Amino acid sequence: MKPLMISLNSGTQIPSEGFGTFLISNDGPCYEAVLNALKCGYRHIDTAAGYGNETDVAKAIKDSGLKREDVFITSKLWVQDNSYEGAKYGIEQSLKNLDTDYIDLYLIHQPYGDLKDAWKAMEEAVDAGKLKAIGISNQTPKIFESFIKDCRILPGVNQVECNPTFQQKELRKIMEPYGIVVEAWYPLGHGNKELLSNPLLQEIAKKHNKSTVQVILRWLYQEGIVSLPKSLNPEHMATNLDIQNFELSQEDMDAIRTLDTGKGTHDPEDPAVEKRLTAIKIHE
Template identity: 40%
Template sequence: MTTPASVPSAVPSLSLNSGGSIPQLGLGTWPLDDAAVEKAIVAAAELGYRHVDTAVKYGNEVGVGRGLAASGLERDQWFVTTKLDGEYQGQDRAVAGLDASLDRLGLDYVDLLLIHWPLPGRDEFVSTWETFIRLRDAGKARAIGVSNFKSAHLEKLIGATGVVPAVNQIQLSPASTRREQRAYDTEQGILTESWSPLGGGSGDLLSSAVLARLAEKHDRTPGQVVLRWHVQNGLVVIPKSANPQRMAENLDIFGFSLDADDLAALDTLDEGPDAGVDSDRSGH
């Protein structure tokens, strides 16, 4: 029987601007609870996943930590992301926030720490970023980044500190391609990471005729075609699933490629800037 540690990961990694790299495909964990996420991570490890994404707001960091411990993998084989939400914005509040996350996760450090939302009305994301920089320098986070930030927020952050986030995690799919945001991120050397990559609020995406045709052409599922689109666009992608069969399907996207005609067809699904982007910040 193959042990988890011996399973080779077919997932390529992308370089981070601060050094190191991030697996291009990982396991999203929202809205799984502790029990479900622990089982999901163990199953994911057996399949070859080495990247897991969580957040304080998800309420499942304890389960994530248990899953990591039960996976049979050494710590350095995992890339772990967590996010601190509004409670931890403001000078130094993120210090206690990350310490609490590390305690729940059972880890000494996270590979990537994100500001969950900019919350510009509070105007505290710059001081929060300054705290993140100190946490990175102290070794408690190997890399730091942001989530749900727009270009104006990033410009303010970079202008005030001179430190460019390694990652900007945003809601993104073929139905809402966020081209301008992605272009800005790329120009700044920021990796764009896709949450809700299979469409989220635009529930019709996976049932579209375009995806049905491309899935048949490549003998893949519509979901696999969408995830392949993310990969070929240089994005990091974190689909969520607690189903091992679906996890395996999500991982099995590196044995085929979309050609120029396929990508052009997928372009027709774009509903415009920020279409379908979820403004409800109770979860992601």
């Protein structure tokens, strides 16, 4: 089954569901998880220099027997390298770790440091064919409006926390004129039991003979949002992908929109968050 696709403003087609590898350790666990995900039908793998597992992702893709061009790889520049020279170094390291000539989508992982010059280096890597598309992550409306002024190449995505209880409505509204797609981390609220047992979602799921998880992932797709669910269970991986054979009605979509609280678990503008993340070094 071919994955559902979403178009980016660069013309790049991105699979609407990616397999997230955050907090899956390298040297075995990530390799096994990614290999299982590819066997289940995932064709979009989301990793990052800061996750420390790019080499496992590369090995799993190679051992899957799939062609490189059939797997969409996203990786990210760690905050330590948010500068012009740092970004050039980070891009080369990710290319080396991922054992590839190009990365399909490369993001500025955290919105701190010299974003302007890091973006310039990423734009040059697009010109050189090393990156097919570039984007940002964890940018709030305030950060985004400042950042976007200096972009020669527009970001294709902004990867942020997003799910039915935190729908990023303001951010999506200001990014819409630029054609920038939201990618959702924690699309299931990090396995939030309160969300997954929500009576409204359960009612909609029952109507479609699906699970609440599948309803959430289908809702995100119909909203034009790329989702990055994570599971180490192959059965759950397959279930998460099984959203192609039903469609939510306008009534369903509108009902789920009422669940928005406007509040997430992560605030990139919090000085304590910036201090904690910028203190993390992934290389000398």
